[in-house]
Structure formats: C-alpha cells, structure tokens
Amino acid sequence: MTLPTRTPRPVDAGVLWAGGVAAAVVAALIVIVGILFCRGVLDIPILAPKGDGVWGDADTIKYAAGAAVAALLATGLMHLLLLSTPKSGMFFAWIVSLATLAAMLAPFAVKASQESRIATASLNFVLGIAIGSLVSGSARSAVRKASFRTRPPLPGPPYPTR
Template sequence: MGFSPPHRPSGSPRRQAVVDDYTRPMYDVDRSSDPGPNPRLLWTGGVATALVAALVGLAGVVVIRGILHIPVLGPSRHGTFGDVNTAYLCVGAAAAAIVATALMHALLVTTPRPQAFFGWIVGLVTVVCALQPFTTTTADLETQIASSLLIVLIGLAIGTLISGVAASALRRW
C-alpha cells in the first residue's frame, strides 16, 4: 500500500534534471550546443539599465538635496540639482551599468552559475563604493550617510535589473 513510482518502460533511461544558473533545467547533454545568451536582448537591457541608473542618481540627488536639505555632492548653494558632481554621478552610474552588462555577458558564456557570481561581484563592489564617503570626505555624518544610501540604491538597481535582463536573454534565444 506504499507509494510506487510511475511505470517506465524497460530500456528507457531515467534522466535527472540539473538546474543551471537558476534559469532553466539542463539535462545531461553537452553544453557546447547551448547558444548562450541572446546578445541583442542582453545589451539593449543593459543600455536601458544605464538610463535607469542615471535617473536613480538624479532622483536621489533631487530628493536628498531638495526635500531633505542635505548637501550631498557639494555645498547647498548649488541648488536642488547640485553642481557638475551630479552629472558625474549620473554618468558614472550609467557607465557602471554598461560595465555590469559586459561582466554578465562574460559570466554567461564562461562560468557555471553566472547569476550567483554576478550577484556577489555587484554586491561587493556596491559595498566598497558605499563605504567610500566615510573614508575620504570630511563632510557631516548626514551627508556621508545620504551619499552612501544613494550609492546603495544605484547598485541595487543595476544588480537587480541586469540579473533580470540576463534571465530574459537566456530564455528567449
């Protein structure tokens, strides 16, 4: 009266599914025939992520400077949008998203479990960048905290969006 597995005709092999990079099941086959990621989808998603990262930086500066009145990225006399440092932040965020896309592309074609490695790399780079305001500036503590939180938000946006884009690029190829 116990549980019995479904009947399989004799001679049919039992195949074990192995989950590869959390995106799709792979079977015991040669991966050399796997086409890898769809580069068009991956890179158009990377460019869109660059735009989002730049806008997260800009929106963060507007909220921190304009609403919270914390002089992040320079003295408050430069107004809500700040000075040229705001442009550097936005361009740097966009460049980081493009670099993250290149990293993900390289990991997808060369590494087992690329999503896991990507998450660790982006997470650690974000932590290092978020700690930087506390080590090199003489700004007030609230400015250092606000700068750090803005960097964390940009890193979070880049990491989650590129991971999602990569999963889509693998499924639709």
C-alpha cells in the first residue's frame, strides 16, 4: 500500500517576504517607541542605566536590529512550515508563543530593578504579538493569492452569447 503524495500548497513567496520585511520594520519601530516611552515618559531604564538618556546607548540599536532579525526569522520559519507542514499556522502560533514567553522571562534572569524587568518583559510581549500576527497575516495573504493565481480559468462564458 502506498501513501498518497501531498502536493505542496502554493505560496506566493514575494507576498510573504514583502510582509516579512514590513514586519521587521514594524518590530524595530516598536522597540524604538517602547524604549522612548519607558525611558522618556515613565523614567524606567530598559537595556541600559538611566544615565544613558532617553535614547540609551548602542544597545538600543542592537535591540531594534534584533527585533527586525526576529521578524525575518519568523518569516523564514513560516515559509518553511507552509511548504512542509500540515496546519502550519497552528505550529507557527505555538513556536512564536513559546519564543515570546522565553523573551518575557529572560529579563527576570538578570540583576535589575523590578520595574525595569517588567517594562522589558512587557516590551518583549508586545513585540512577540506584533511579529506573530503580522507574519501570520502575510502568510494568509500569500497562500490565498497564490491559490487564486494557480486556479485554471473557467471554461467558456458563464452565460450564453448571442
């Protein structure tokens, strides 16, 4: 008995990766706005001591770049799951949720003030939700658009011609 072969789901990679790049930009901006809000408005240090000012030091740029890279990695993961895994959205949601949880717990493993740890964990939470939802939405569009493009045309006009 042979198992039926599964035809891969059509994925419009251009749409998926365009969404992934946009998600990377959004992720970097979330970090920058979050740091500005926490340091500038709430006067809570994130990543660096208060003496580094509202913009912080080079770690702010590293954090924003890391968020952008995380979004691109999530896009690559989603692309791989779409091509190879049944219920790819469910697996992606679990992976992103667990990665977000790990990012939220990480600040509590370092020595810092409680408010700084909570602020950093909150920023990581917002970042995880944004990356997960934006990449998932891009994937839904990429699969939907790809399936419309590969559908054969309907035979003949839908009504009789005179």
